[in-house]
Amino acid sequence: MVRVVNRWRDMAADVALGAVSLVSMMTSGSGAAGGLMYQVHECSESEQSQEINTWDDLDEDEGRGELIRPESLTVTTIKEATSVDEGIVQIGAVRVMQPTIVEPEGLAPESGISRKRSTIAQEVKRKKSAIEVVKKSCTLRCGHCNEAIEMFDEETISLCLIALETFLHREPSMAAPILFKILYTVTRLIDTPMYPWHSTDMFVPANSRSVAKQMLRVSLHHLSTSAICLQLFDTKIPRPDAFWSVIALSLADFPELSPVYFIQILLEDLEESWPGSVRLIMKNLAYYVVEVSTDVYSIPWQNLVGHLETFFKRYHTAISADNATLPTRAEIENVIVVMSHVLKVQAFASKCPVGLVEAFAKWLSESLHGAEVSLESLLGVCTSCNRALIRERDKQCVTRAVVTELMQAIKFKAKLHEANYVTIANMVLQDAGEDIEVPLLDDQFNTAASEAIRPFLFEVLDFIADLHVIAKLKKETNSDALGGDLKVKLAEAIAVEMSRSNARDCRTVIRFIPWLMSPPSVTQAAPGAFADSVTNVRVLSWLLLGALHANHSCLPVPIECSQHMADYIHFVLAGFADQSKVREGIKGGLQWNSKICH
Incomplete structure (x- = not known):
């Protein structure tokens, strides 16, 4: 077979077609000789035989090739x-x-x-x-x-691999239709251990597994200028985790095409030809990048930063256009996996990729509008950013972008996905040390979300004080419980922040709710004082409700200010009869007064 492929160009047309068939036999296993796919047989549910014959089901004249x-x-x-x-x-x-x-004798002697x-x-x-x-x-x-299984010796498998590599090298255009089948079969051969030492890092020279790795290296390096990376990452691959693990393992000790440079070639191909959808590309890239070591390849990782920054800028432009399709949840999760792994690179300790993080933060902010993001994914990528960068302002880049998007949403300047409202609020509470209803496999997260929300606490107080935000959120999201749940969580965040001060004075009250220190007088009430008092009582009720949800002792309003709260309650009760025309104010005042008293 090797001699046939080496003399490929001197063959006639009919002989060349025969050689192509022979190469197909070696990979797919058709024909009497079998192939490499028999060597690494893998059952497929779609090809499962529904009828299994036994010895008794076959006649003498039937061929019994279907026996088990x-x-x-x-x-x-x-x-x-x-x-x-x-x-x-x-x-x-x-x-x-x-x-x-x-x-017997006598019955038929003749x-x-x-x-x-x-x-x-x-x-x-x-x-x-x-x-x-x-x-x-x-x-x-x-x-x-019920598929036939063949076993070959090391020499036969190595010769088949050499023949396939020669075929790919000499005639890549003719090998293109079966290129993925060849590469996938070779990766399965590497991933299927024939001997005990195959499942270890032991190197045995001149064995079929080493020949298969060398074939993958040489083939991918030879086809790297032909957009092979883009074609592979944009292909639906069975068992992608095993496939990309073998690719990364094969390129690990190949300086001409390192695993990181393989990603760089993909990004360069995307810069030249942006596809209509990168969903499948990001899925395969997420499977591949986690197999690449972050402790080595320092120079290739640094060279990759610029290409990743350009990629996220282009990606953000693509999803921000009019009538553009926003990323799905699976696509966002895959991109977060890629970014979280990239931020763990040790080479970034001296040179921070601030531009890359900012480009990713813009893309993530836009993606939160269209699809749900899991809390663990947000915590992971924000923690990675907080640990990778050096300057304090840069550490909170991703966290600040996510929290800012929530603030824009509660002011109704942007619209998030329904589930992302509570998810971002849970991220803030988790960083503050509060218990949340979402189970987490790892509690070693440090997002600094409680610090990122501090500049927006007054906007959160306005959101809590607004009587109509629950109806607005219900109209936007078609959810009856979202408005109340979001108010409780944000009120808990403010209550925890107000109770951080250990001093027994009213400085936090003066900072956040200064009106509590000057309650209105019943005898000398200004015009509109009753409506303002009802709003202030509503805010106090939400703060106390949030404090009750905290997992530790939380006292947003000191005991010294309890007399001022009683004055507000007395003023609202006293003005109940005089404000009989303001139905909404009367109903709200009585409701929130009763909550504070309870």
Whole structure:
């Protein structure tokens, strides 16, 4: 086969077609010779056989090629039986006595000999037919899908791999239709251990696994200028985790095409030709990038930063355009996996990729509008950014972008996905040390979200004080519970922030709710004082409700200010009869007064 491929250009057209068929046989396993896919057999649910024949279901004249043979059963070839004497059948060197039918004396003395010979001939013929069927059916098959399984020695597999690599090198255009099948079969061969040392890092020279790795290196390096990276990442791959793990393993000790440079080639191909959708590309990239080490390849990682920044800027422009399709949840999760892994690179400790983080933060802010993001993913990427960068302002870049997007949403300047309102609020509470209802596998997160929301606490107080925000959120999101849940969580965040001060004075009250220190007088009430008092009582009720949800002792309003709260309650109750025309104010005042008293 190697000689045939090496003399490819001197062949006639019909011979060339035959060589292509031979290469296809080596990969797909069609024909009598079998192929590499038999060596690394993998069951497919779609190809599972629905009917399994047994020995009793087959007649003598049928070929028994569909029989199921357990893998643990060793089958030896049985030679054809030859008749030696009457009543004796010889199979190879073994002489077997066959039973004969003996007619009783006196019943048919004249025809007994002829009947005996006829019976022996039929027995010999039947044994010959059975042996032929056994010879045809002695094929090792998968007990799940009934596909034939072949096992080859190391030399045969290595020669097949060399022939395939030569074919890809000499005629890449003719190999293009079956290129992915070839690469996928070779990765399965590497991923399927034949010997115990294959599952370890031990290097055994001149074995088929090393030849397969070398074939992948040489083939990918040879086709790297032909957009092979973009084609591979934009292909739906069965078992992508195993496939990309083998690709990263094969390129790990190949300086000409390192695993990080492989990603750079992909980004360069995307800069030249931006596809209509990068959903599948990001899925495969997420599987691949986690297999690449972050402790080595310092120079390639630094060179990759600029290409990643350009990619996220282009990505943000694509999803921000009019009538553009926003990323799905799976796409956002895959991008977060890629970015979280990139921020763990040790080489960024001295040179911070601030431009990359800012470009990613803009893309993430825009993506929060269209799809749900899991809390653990947000915590992971914000923690990675907080640990990777050096300056304090840069550490909170991603966290600040996410919190700012929530603030824009509660002021109704932007619209988030319904689930992202509570998710971002949970992120703030988790950083403040509060318990949340979402279970987390890891609690070693440091997002600094509680610090990022501090400049917006007065906007949060205005959101809590507004009586109509629940109805507005219900109209935008079609959710009855979202407005109340969001108010409680934001009120808990403010209550925790107000109770951080250990001093027993009213400085936090003067800072956040200064009106509490000057309650209105019942006898000298200014115009509109009753409506303002109802609003202030509503804010106090939400703060106390948020404090009740805290997992530790939380007292946003000191005991010294309790007299001022009582004055507000007394003023609202006293003005109940005088403000009979303001129905909404009366109802709200009584409701929030009762909550404070409880």
